[in-house]
Amino acid sequence: MAKKRVLSGVQPTGSLHIGNYLGSIANWVKLQAEYDGFFCVVDLHAVTVPHDPTALAAHTQAVAALYLACGLDPAQSTIFVQSHVSAHSELAWLLNCVTPLTWVERMIQFKEKAIKQGENVGIGLLDYPVLMAADILLYQADVVPVGEDQKQHLELTRDIAIRVNGLYGSEANPIFRVPAPMIRPQGARVMSLTDGRSKMSKSDPADASRINLLDSPEAIAQKIKRCKTDMERTLEFDNPDRPECQNLMGLYELVSGKTRGEILAEAQTWRGWGDFKAVLTEATIAALTPIQARYRELMADPGYLTGVLADGREKAGAIAGQTLHTVRQSLGFWVL
Ligand code: TRP
Numbered sequence: 472m473a474k475k476r477v478l479s480g481v482q483p484t485g486s487l488h489i490g491n492y493l494g495s496i497a498n499w500v501k502l503q504a505e506y507d508g509f510f511c512v513v514d515l516h517a518v519t520v521p522h523d524p525t526a527l528a529a530h531t532q533a534v535a536a537l538y539l540a541c542g543l544d545p546a547q548s549t550i551f552v553q554s555h556v557s558a559h560s561e562l563a564w565l566l567n568c569v570t571p572l573t574w575v576e577r578m579i580q581f582k583e584k585a586i587k588q589g590e591n592v593g594i595g596l597l598d599y600p601v602l603m604a605a606d607i608l609l610y611q612a613d614v615v616p617v618g619e620d621q622k623q624h625l626e627l628t629r630d631i632a633i634r635v636n637g638l639y640g641s642e643a644n645p646i647f648r649v650p651a652p653m654i655r656p657q658g659a660r661v662m663s664l665t666d667g668r669s670k671m672s673k674s675d676p677a678d679a680s681r682i683n684l685l686d687s688p689e690a691i692a693q694k695i696k697r698c699k700t701d702m703e704r705t706l707e708f709d710n711p712d713r714p715e716c717q718n719l720m721g722l723y724e725l726v727s728g729k730t731r732g733e734i735l736a737e738a739q740t741w742r743g744w745g746d747f748k749a750v751l752t753e754a755t756i757a758a759l760t761p762i763q764a765r766y767r768e769l770m771a772d773p774g775y776l777t778g779v780l781a782d783g784r785e786k787a788g789a790i791a792g793q794t795l796h797t798v799r800q801s802l803g804f805w806v807l
Pocket of ligand 1: 607616
């Protein structure tokens, strides 16, 4: 039986942090043996808010290198840059013309980002989820692993697929596969170091709020040392009234690979936050050191990375091109 296809992506809007790794990429790495994986760096999404043109290419390259450094394997998965496959933009246009405006105006993330941005909201920001639908539908993906915050965009993708199939396809010959979301479990969501109630984010202006995958051991130690805690001395899992404790214990569970039972036994020996922070620091550095070493190797050999991405562009482009061809035909374009 053919493997099911999985597709996901991250925006190159800054440096990746440990939340991106533990919440997304580590999960993709686990999936890649069982699924036919497509993982892209979604650079076209990164320009839906004002961006720095002198940094975009470097960020795109760094995110692609981090995909590999985190364990995505080009022998198993297709790794590519969204803008390298022009079918994404083309299908987004065609989907724009069949997507009711009211469907995208409802998107919570659009409303939030639009408010944050004030005056300067581009049409691309409103169109963001339609482009995301194009990313997914081009590859006929079966499953899309994303965080809770992307669930509404996945529902929109499904609605668009069903609408296009209904308008222009036939029951026997659907144009798009309707993808299923794979929402990551709450526990895999890493929160900010400065506020246990908000998500760790690339766009938070405070660098101290996150552990970047490329932070030095000293920086990691500093950030954990200064991060927000609470007044209690004991450490526990899953107490929603203690968001910082919940977050850091969850983080320790993920980076150490230990079971909760093992951690709670170990916690008996901690005299308080100070002892816990020391072991958390050590485990975090140990988890990131091999990724950083591999990243440095990759950056020292840029020809290898561009080769991987050129292969990815070719493989992704062939599949995306087929879907786009079918869509053009179904919509009635004059195809030569
Ligand atoms: N919007 C996604 C996010 O911010 C990124 C993304 C773009 C994506 N295209 C995608 C995720 C396609 C999954 C599939 O997380």
